Amino acid sequence: MTYRLYYWPTIQGRGEFVRLALEAVGEEYDDVARGADGPDFGAMAGVIGSEDPGPPPFAPPVLDVGGRLIAQTANILLYLGKRHGLALTGELDRLWVHQLQLTLADWVGEVHDTHHPCGAELYYEDQQAEAISRAAVFREHRLPKFLGYFEGVLKSNSDNGWLAGETWTYADLSLFQMVAGLRYAFPNAMATAENDAPRVAALHDRVARLPRIAAYLRSERRIPFNEDGIFRRYPELDQ
Amino acid sequence: MTYRLYYWPTIQGRGEFVRLALEAVGEEYDDVARGADGPDFGAMAGVIGSEDPGPPPFAPPVLDVGGRLIAQTANILLYLGKRHGLALTGELDRLWVHQLQLTLADWVGEVHDTHHPCGAELYYEDQQAEAISRAAVFREHRLPKFLGYFEGVLKSNSDNGWLAGETWTYADLSLFQMVAGLRYAFPNAMATAENDAPRVAALHDRVARLPRIAAYLRSERRIPFNEDGIFRRYPELDQ
Numbered sequence: 001m002t003y004r005l006y007y008w009p010t011i012q013g014r015g016e017f018v019r020l021a022l023e024a025v026g027e028e029y030d031d032v033a034r035g036a037d038g039p040d041f042g043a044m045a046g047v048i049g050s051e052d053p054g055p056p057p058f059a060p061p062v063l064d065v066g067g068r069l070i071a072q073t074a075n076i077l078l079y080l081g082k083r084h085g086l087a088l089t090g091e092l093d094r095l096w097v098h099q100l101q102l103t104l105a106d107w108v109g110e111v112h113d114t115h116h117p118c119g120a121e122l123y124y125e126d127q128q129a130e131a132i133s134r135a136a137v138f139r140e141h142r143l144p145k146f147l148g149y150f151e152g153v154l155k156s157n158s159d160n161g162w163l164a165g166e167t168w169t170y171a172d173l174s175l176f177q178m179v180a181g182l183r184y185a186f187p188n189a190m191a192t193a194e195n196d197a198p199r200v201a202a203l204h205d206r207v208a209r210l211p212r213i214a215a216y217l218r219s220e221r222r223i224p225f226n227e228d229g230i231f232r233r234y235p236e237l238d239q
Numbered sequence: 240m241t242y243r244l245y246y247w248p249t250i251q252g253r254g255e256f257v258r259l260a261l262e263a264v265g266e267e268y269d270d271v272a273r274g275a276d277g278p279d280f281g282a283m284a285g286v287i288g289s290e291d292p293g294p295p296p297f298a299p300p301v302l303d304v305g306g307r308l309i310a311q312t313a314n315i316l317l318y319l320g321k322r323h324g325l326a327l328t329g330e331l332d333r334l335w336v337h338q339l340q341l342t343l344a345d346w347v348g349e350v351h352d353t354h355h356p357c358g359a360e361l362y363y364e365d366q367q368a369e370a371i372s373r374a375a376v377f378r379e380h381r382l383p384k385f386l387g388y389f390e391g392v393l394k395s396n397s398d399n400g401w402l403a404g405e406t407w408t409y410a411d412l413s414l415f416q417m418v419a420g421l422r423y424a425f426p427n428a429m430a431t432a433e434n435d436a437p438r439v440a441a442l443h444d445r446v447a448r449l450p451r452i453a454a455y456l457r458s459e460r461r462i463p464f465n466e467d468g469i470f471r472r473y474p475e476l477d478q
Contacts, residue, residue: 051395055335055403058342058388068331072341075334082330091321092307095314096294102311103297109348117356117369119376130356130369137358149297156290164294 004064009033011229015061020173023216025084074101100171135237139189147197154199176207181231243303248272250468254300259412262455264323313340339410374476378428386436393438415446420470
């Protein structure tokens with residue numbers, strides 16, 4: 001079975017957390033909307049709200065696992081984690097990794113809302129004033145709070161360099177992506193905030209060196225950060 | 240084993256989704272911060288960020304399941320669902336119910352942000368202008384979109400009145416809570432929007448009539464909606 005991933009073809013976005021997991025285990029997958037002839041938005045849009053196959057997903061990313069669709073990033077990772085040994089074994093330990101992922105998902109949502117505090121239905125330009133207010137709260141309060149939280153989790157896990165257990169899980173891959181994205185979107189704020197989260201910064205580098213991840217990051221499959229994704233570099237939001 | 244729930248003692252909030260599940264299965268639980276002598280905020284705060292027992296949760300609700308802590312509402316429900324038959328059996332079916340819950344969680348987050356679009360760190364009064372902008376987008380776009388989505392899910396499930404499978408799951412309980420909360424917070428917008436989601440409205444009533452839920456709703460254990468929770472009745476956000 002080849003997994004089929006349905007996600008926006010021109011951004012990393014939430015789909016990137018799934019791509020990283022699939023790349024990390026060396027699993028082949030069809031990134032459906034990234035057609036050989038360029039972006040194929042229709043291929044992705046067709047699966048949202050569709051009842052074929054199975055009950056309808058609300059939003060991408062969606063993973064087709066042999067005829068069943070799974071949506072919600074953390075839910076997809078829960079599935080892949082169990083199937084490919086990307087998380088711990090034992091129910092409560094797996095739930096702990098999932099809990100970390102859900103906390104990361106909350107953080108992702110807050111990053112998104114720094115540039116779209118009124119909703120994705122409006123252009124950034126039409127909510128820039130609100131975005132400046134929200135981004136200020138994010139930089140001052142939320143960024144250090146989340147970084148500090150994961151710094152504490154890393155310390156509490158025998159300080160072995162990973163969030164849970166003895167080696168990396170999908171949550172480590174996702175924390176790597178958060179750091180990479182935040183460095184892109186908030187270079188000024190992160191330059192300061194990272195100083196208080198050295199374990200998180202080290203985890204980023206450690207994940208980037210995993211052979212399959214390193215190969216992926218060098219490949220054309222890794223879409224560059226840009227101002228259509230979750231992590232956007234708008235200088236007025238990072239001052 | 241008696242479950243111990245750590246959540247704010249004076250609001251329904253995200254903890255209510257857990258309370259509803261525990262009530263629906265008739266499980267005894269200790270709502271820790273609701274002390275016999277009144278609210279005990281310290282009992283709840285003490286567990287956040289604490290490494291005893293186990294790795295630290297980021298935020299409430301937190302459920303102590305015999306010495307292990309589980310946080311993140313949807314994660315707690317995933318655990319309870321499997322353990323108490325509150326969800327389907329079979330891995331992919333359980334993930335489908337979890338996916339519905341995660342979509343509900345996104346909706347909850349958006350409701351929260353109608354009154355706190357800049358962040359929970361600021362008072363409502365200090366972000367009221369932004370809240371009015373965000374609430375308008377919510378009422379016009381997001382409320383009908385989410386209601387329409389769950390209406391479609393109900394229709395696709397053999398139109399049997401429940402979201403998944405042949406009887407109620409924790410996702411049905413949560414959708415009940417969404418409808419109840421939205422009716423409280425946005426009475427004007429909901430009066431209109433509900434007309435296009437008759438199956439969702441009927442599900443609300445069906446859940447409210449489940450004997451254990453009906454008993455709970457009549458009891459003092461059910462905290463009334465108020466303006467400290469997720470669902471707040473601010474007339475200026477519902478015009």
